[in-house]
Amino acid sequence: MPKPHGFTYDRRGDGHVVITHRGRTAATLRGDRAAAFLAEVEAGDPQLVMARWTGSYKFGNERTAKNHPRNRRGNIPRG
Template sequence: MGGPADGFEYVRRADGSVIITHHGRVAATLRGGRAAEFLAEVDDDPQLVMARWTGNYRHGNERVARQHPRNKG
């Protein structure tokens, strides 16, 4: 299937928003609570997290769903 998610970068702006780019093109702009939630999660696996948040999630290289913190419990 697809290769590893790659080419994502993000910039945290002074107004608290987050701009996510993919190969130099803006893929998403997050503001408010969504930006804070993204920043809390991005330290885990930055490329994979940015791929999920932008909807550019390559099926086949994801972590197993049961390993995700949201699904532990």
């Protein structure tokens, strides 16, 4: 699985945390969620933590699932 990259986060003065991915806002966290995120990002790999919190990460099986006969478009017999 490729390592996530391109994430940054910014602490705002009002207690908000804004997570961006390649310059676009991916998530805005407030209150307890922002505090939990900051504790986790400081303890672990920041890129992986931000990818997990935003849901912007790959599981590694997307290509396999895309090529499965059930998921191919146009090859469904109509009867």
